[in-house]
Amino acid sequence: MNNQIEQKINSETAQIHWHELQRFFASGNAIAVDASLDLIQVAREITKDNATQIKAWMDAGLVDTVKDAHAAEWYTQDALVWALVIKPWVLVQPILLNQLVTTHQYEPVIYEQQTRTDY
16 A cells, blocks of 8 residues: 555544444444554555455454444443544544554644744
8 A cells, every 4th residue: 555545544543532423323334443453454454455354354353333332332431432434434443541642653743832922
């Protein structure tokens, strides 16, 4: 996969509250990705249409549509999840307490405090 597509996938991954993804769940387009997998890698394989790998993950229960029980639990908790759109799907992965923003090769943006001198 070329670097441009990989950068696009990386940049479109975000943390979002499960409440905001209800319409995708209701339409059957929310796909749960187990926390043991790298969300970006799953997205790359879907983009490459790697049916063999995707089927292996599905058979192992690592990638599947979001089930009612998970959806209800995440809704009750107002869970924060990683989400990534690979049309028509929204890949969803629960955020574990020990995960930082730097997970999945994200680079945090650090803003330096500017001192105004134009008063």
